[in-house]
Amino acid sequence: MSRLHATTILAVRRDGRVAMGGDGQVTMGDVIMKHTAQKVRTLHHGKVIAGFAGAVADALTLFDRFEAQLDKHHGQLRRASVELAKEWRTDRFLRRLEAQLCVADPSQILVVSGDGEIIEPDEDFVAVGSGGAFAQAAAKALLTNTDLPAVEIVRKAMEIAASLCIYTNSHLTIIELPGPGDTVVSE
Secondary structure (H helix, E strand, O other), X not given: OOOXXXXXXXXXXXXXXXXXXXXXXXXXXXEEEEOOOOOEEEEOOOOEEEEEEEOHHHHHHXXXXXXXXXXXXXOOHHHHHHXXXXXXXHOOOHXXXXXXXXXXXXXXXXXXXXXXXXXXXXXXXXXXXXXXXXXXXXXXXXXXXXXXXXXXXXXXXXXXXXXXOOOOOOOEEEEEEOXXXXXXXXX
């Protein structure tokens, strides 16, 4: 059986807001198995966004473990990420999981992987997954050359990635965390 493959996840911060988007395609070998997967969700009472690239079952396990760490550490994104990475790297079961998590709150974006790495991008955006390079390049251009809000940059960059990457489709889930006095925008 072919390994599940596909995904593009993009997170962008601008003007005190953070938005994350993911495509809906799940591919097995050269066959598209699903078009409408939800790879981005809010955690910790809607204060954190998380998205995954990799095997779906593995990512769902990691979402559960990460949310438990967020609860344990009172929503501290960096601390919860460090604890998840330690657990992921040392636990015999978790070590076998094949996924990457992109996690964000309005103050930071992090990528957490099973080899114990926690990466905080130098700039206010990061992308993971098979179409990540396309989405990241588009986001950089849009951040540099437009005044678009984070949620629109995510939307446009993900559309560009979907037009270039065969493992990324244009059925998008985009979530923006609200700034002070705002409401959540979700599609």
